[in-house]
Amino acid sequence: MIIKLQWPLFFFLIVFVRASFGQDETIRPYLKAWEKSGRDQSYASQVFFDSLRLKKDPASRKKYWRDINKLRHYIDQHPDRRLQVRLMMFEIMAAREHGMQERYYPEVEKAIKLAYPLHDEQLNAELYSIRADVPPGDETYLLYNLKAVEIQEKIGTKYFPFTHNRFFGISAGLYSQKDYTRAIHYGKRFLAHWDKDPLHRDERVFIFQYDLLGSSYLQLEQCDSARRYYHLILERIKSEPDARHKKLWEGIAQGNIAKTYIHEKQYGKASPLLQNYLNTSIACSDTLNIAMAQNAYAAFYYGQNNRRAALAAAQEAWNLSRIKNLNPQMINALKWMTTIYQDTRQYDSAFYCLNLQNKYRDVEREQLKKSEFSTLQAQIDFDKLQNSLVLAEASVRQERNFRRVLIAGVVLLAIIIALLYNRKRIKNINRLSELRLQHEAAELKISDAREKIALFTNHIIEKNNLIKSLQIDLKNIQSSSAASIEKLLNEPLFTDEGWEKFRVEFSRAYPYFFLKLQENSDNITPAMERLAALIFLKLDNYQIANSLGIGKASVARGKRRLRAVLHLPEQDKLESFITALGEK
Template sequence: MKQPTTLPFCKRIAMLLCLVLLSVFPTFAEEVLKPSSPPIDTLIQKAPNTAFLQIKKTLKEAIEKEDFLTAGLCYQQIAALFYFQAAYTQAINYYYKADKLFRQENALPQLAGNLNKIGETYYYARQYRIALEKFQEALKLYQQLGNQKGIADSHGLIGQTYEKTLDYTTAMKYQQLALAGYHKEKNQRGIAKIYENIGSIYEDKPHLDSALKYYTLAMAGNAIEKNLHGQIEIINNIGDVYRKTGRYPEALNYTRKAESMAKSMNDQYQLSSAYRDLSKTFDLMKRYDSAYHYSELGRDIFLKIFTEDNNKQLALLQTLFEIQQKDDAIAQFEQEKSADRILLIATILIIVLLLCLAASVISRQRLKIRNEQQLNEQNQRLFETQNDAIKDALELKSKELTSTTLHTIQSNQFLEELRSSIESLVKDDKRDQKKALQQLIQRINQNINQDQHWKDFSRMFEQIHQTFFDHLKTHCDNLTANDIRLVALIKMNLSSKDMAVLFGISQDSLRVARYRLRKKLNLPQGENLSTFIQTL
């Protein structure tokens, strides 16, 4: 551990008094320890810095007592803290620390639950293959334990993962297994969740009538359980189904209901989702003023959520820094006490042996070496802090890139619709309007896919994925600018519709571009282009 510079004597005495006073207070480890304790769960999501302080204290006490099961649960809570901040790399690191201790203690129920949490973290990080492996490992443990709820949980998570890989048949198989398990356990909340998952599969296929049926069943189940957050999400999904089937009044009715519930519960994420859905529905109804209004409301909430998340992350980083400073001070105090004792013994020996001068030289040399070690360790810590800051900056750039891309898509969609309307007017017999309208169409075409948008996009993308294009060039070094843009958009997991809008081309033309890109990359028959790009 890094050794800070020496403190004045009075400060050392004050620190000693503080430590003595702290030692007389009773521990609250038992309160923090409970994994499902509502206060800690709430703090993890709402006040991560406060939660971290409590969990770290419990973790320290558990390690001192060699209570490794408790320590594992604390690591799991710290992982959850990073998980809710979308810091998936740090979350996985702490989940694996918990995994090691649970295996060491042969705590199979805790190990199985932790494996599902690791899988969920990989799932939201879009690493579906690893997520699937963890879910399946957890399933085997739950089957070994005979834990029916755990088995149903794992089946549902495996089904969700297969849905993301577009393997709908396997996804439906596992969701049906989960549904049977929850029915056997009479777990109404679990049943409602699986109904929602099945509805999502049907919506993707798309079998919208079946999707509506299962969403309705999920809605009823959540109503029985009084699960308001679950109801909002499903109401939004039902609104989506009605919109996709062209039943816009019903879609507006459900989405407005979701909007109202989200406002009453102060659920900013669901409110943002409702505003986006309202914007899409009004857009399809050609009520562009309303579509723009709700699009802006959704964007404002997105920025608000983004700012709040940043503030939470900064508060957490500040807490981590302060705790590190405190640990360094305690370590320094302990070292100085030991050094004082050594100095006293050395002084006595010097007086007895009349070797004061020799001892003084040796002492100074030791102090010089110690200071050099401290300087080296301080430089190492500075390097690590800078490295962490770079990672945080990349995460912020990633969110900025997503926001920029969404804004570009919305702008291009609006211009495409405006161009279609003007082209209809051009086909009219009023010859005196055609020239002016054609000039206007030409101006719109010039504004679609502005080079500056692509320059900004390319700059942010290269900052986030620094080695991506280097790896790409090892497969093919004769890609055009449009090929590289297409690869970047596929890397971001944009839909074909959104990519077509960004390029200002039809989806058929986009399929041709993807086919040509496959040829240039020499991909074998059967290998998925998107999967290949994600692995670069």
């Protein structure tokens, strides 16, 4: 019967152990990749991010969240800061792919703070890249992309996936702030990194970057350079499988090429391109590009002195952009309308449009100021979070010199602090040694004093024993000798000089005794001190009487007076109280 009961239990244990090992196997690839701290750590972790993008079916989604729960449990059992940060990053990416990113926005900041003590710049660069994208915001988008790129270039961009996307993010952020020269600079760096990570390229991002470059050059009135990038879009878009997307971008590229010709007053070249831009924008129901095309037509017609057609195009652009609240296009349309009304001496309408134009320009300026302030605030917040962000626009040489001086100063300060600390430590050690020697000397004095007190006590006891013996013999000797012996017996063992010597030795042996005695009453007399000291030495009334040269009755009265002065309750023993005074 016992064997039958044991077999099921044994079988259950085997199954449980096998199941436990099976759980470990499912999360082992994550742990192996996430434990890395070298240059290969970013690509090792990217494998799991890629799987999130590639496998979005319900079964895969459930598996990822099961794995996440197992990993949480594992890290709870085996705490590890690096693993915890990596798991948080994976959760954030999973939430973003599965449409739950808003729930995980706060986790990005937590992950950055958690990772900081690891002092792993490569890991920080990955976190900044994630932070740049969530939550969406122009100020944090630009700042964290810049910080991520700074670290990636320092370590080596070849160790990071999606580096080209970081440059795209910076270029787009700078373009939105109308910093077209720097937008071009970072856009070209995007192109330089495009071929370095072929596994993580998105052709549409490439097209967007060409558009940013072309538009930036157009804003700077560098028409040849602008045309070059829009022609590159036309070449690149040929392989686009999405017909609508392909058609729209062909129109956008042709429309911007047309704008360069309009600027150069080559209206014949601009006309067919501009017409195609408007037609494709209308076909794709893209309001923004329709409004932009109409504004381009306003410039096209105005340049040829066709003010009626220019006004009609500007009014159409104004109506469309007003509906969708497209502020830049509204301003552009109002600019043309103001100019045309002034030319045609319709001053009321010109004044009205100018006021509207100024109103929307003020809104635009306010938004730009707000964006600049938000960027500054984001930088301040980042400095508070990391104490390490440097976005200065000084030269590389100045930056390096500053860092060298800073490092030298820190090292020098550290050396000074170490020397001061060491000096203080040595002084403390010497002080402790001195105190130890003083303590040992004090202990030696106390021990010596207590030995003397013990000898004195034994001496008193011996004298008392001798007195007792003499008193017995006194009864048997002649009366002539009896008077002398009795006089001797009545002499006190304590003289004033002897008491002072005794008091000094007693105070050394028991330094707190007389102090505590005085603390308990302000009316302690020298006689009471003598009595208390002899009580402490555990002498009986007879021995105390002989020591002080008084009668036993006087000793009893002295004890009562001492008890009264100390205000002892009736239930407390005087001897116990006195004995306690000698304790530390």
